Amino acid sequence: MHNYYYQGHLARKCFGQHFLRDSNIIKSIVAAIDPQPSQAIVEIGPGLGALTKQVVEHLDTMTVIELDRYLAARLASHPVMQYKLNIVQQDAIKVNFADLSTKLGHKLRIFGNLPYNISTPLIFCLFRYIDVIHDMHFMLQKEVVNRLVASPNNKNYGRLSVIAQYYCQINQVLEVPPESFRPVPKVDSRVVRLVPYATPPYPVKDINQLSTLTRLAFNQRRKTIRNSLGNLFSVEQLLKYGIIATLRAENLSVEQYCCLASVLAERLT
Template sequence: MNNCVHQCHMARKRFGQNFLHDSSIIDAIVAAIHPEPSQAIVEIGPGLGALTKPVAERVDAMTIIELDYDLAARLASYPFFQSKLNIVQQDAITVDFSALSAERGQPLRIFGNLPYNISTPLMFHLFNYTYAIRDMHFMLQKEVVNRLVAGPNSKAYGRLSVMTQYYCNIIPILEVPPASFRPAPKVDSVVVRLVPYATLPFPVRDLSKLATLTSLAFNQRRKTLRNSLGSLFSAQQLAEQGIDAALRAENLSVEYYCQLANVLAERPVSQD
């Protein structure tokens, strides 16, 4: 199947397409996902179906979300897939994943090889639906996975680290070299498992406050918190939370960001 599709379809730069073809890597990814027949499996960006086919062989039915019309139509044309696939031909960033979960009557298991240009906004979109998601397995650039798992006091630690660690337990699974793809990207990739917490470690009352805080702090990460968060907290108010105003954004743990977000949420709304 893949040979025919490879001959007929050119990777599109605007969609960031790099197609997986290494069978040993494919087997390892499918084993890590471990799909079971009745589960609500969703693949984002199936491309040429390198992962779709071995996963579909293990399940009763699955949903694929594919923006590229030609690829969606090509997968739909294969007889094996016709009884297996629910094809959603749209941008994954516009999909209501809670509706998909409700249709299947269970939390979703989502996987995909995510292009670099959409990986961060797509993950932020998915975080809105963690209550409807059991787990996610994504192939991402190694640099992105390093940012996901980074802790405080490191250059890789940033807003993506804080927001991902707020919602999910993050487990890197497998490194994937460029030669495993056609065309070969210029970077290494990593498969990562994201498991939404059943009970959040540091619950935040108003997530918009956490989003505001992390944006302000990390958009000015070279500045001290006294300056980057000065519009929200005085040095004295930070000290009352056990935070030194001379620290920078990358020095503050996820727990402290959540603590500050809850302080903001408790403030009375200004009437002016």
């Protein structure tokens, strides 16, 4: 990518920066979030503040998490926004969202335009704080959204699909074409809403077992379950839970993974 200046800021490739500039898309996203003054609103990666500016109009205060110190400084000196923003200049993956929720006195409503290179690890990180999150609205590359919402027997269905669907109800909100950004990315984007379940539909006794199980299965997704999970379950044990051992990782439902994870958790108690 050539150096690209937008509103006097050099878009930095290392942070995957693409700045939203389509006012209609911005309005639609703000309407989807529907921020209210009493809520703890947190934006990850505000960038040049295109969304921030519109969201903060509805609020007395909001928190923004920005890794790029130049952008954080720019927000801190903004003539209007500086008085309303609590700016955390840090990598979002290192933020303790439980502490932030305690400090703000509410469950968090998190949103952001997430760069591709951090979107999946950050979403996994946020699931660790699911108890303090009210909802999340993210702009993501279309392929990441496809993975989040994928059903079994689909090539996009993977570990992210299973873990995300275990924790959250997921809805696609809006398609965002490349021309809405500067510099223009080579991909389509979508806005997605993740709402944590009050009670997961398929409760798991130990979430670490679901994490381990899905990692083992999908790291060897071309292998049959008999091979990828052979150290944990015999063919007969799998059959007992209605799972045919010749299936592959992408053929098992979220419910089936949760069932196997609970079996593993019971073995350890």
